[in-house]
Amino acid sequence: MATMVSLRSIRASRWLVALYVLAAMGLAAAQSPSAPQPAKGPERTINEWLMRMHEAARMRSYAGTFVVSSNAGAMSSARIWRACDAEQQLERVETLTGAPDAGTGHGSG
Incomplete structure (x- = not known):
């Protein structure tokens, strides 16, 4: 019985040492001075x-998924494709939630 207790305490001690080492490694990594810092851009006004x-919006083509959620927990998403140059704009919006629906638009800049 005494042997069983001492084996358990040795195993528990090993686990505690392992957890301590992992925690120390995590703390050291978090305080590492080589961690990348976000790039500072120029300060801009709201305008x-x-x-x-x-x-x-007038000059760039893009494709992406637009997701909106409300405070009530409702969420909706759409896939948006947009191709444009200085003169023309073409856009397609396809809903990804609810009933399938898609629309296209064509306009000038």
């Missing part, structure tokens, strides 16, 4: 951000 978004 500059709005103009940047407006120009991007």
Whole structure:
């Protein structure tokens, strides 16, 4: 019986040492000075951000998934494709939640 108790305490001690080592390694990694820092860009005003978004919408082609969720927990998503240049814009929106639905749009810049 005494042997069984001492084996259990040795195993428990090993687990505690292993957990301590893992925790110390995690702490050291979190405090590492070589961790990448986010790039600092120029500070922009609200008007500059709005103009940047407006120009991007007129001049850039993109494809992506747009997801919206409400405070009540409802969520909806759509796949959006947009191709444009300085003169023309073509957009397709396909809903991914609910009944299947798709729409296309064509306009000028």
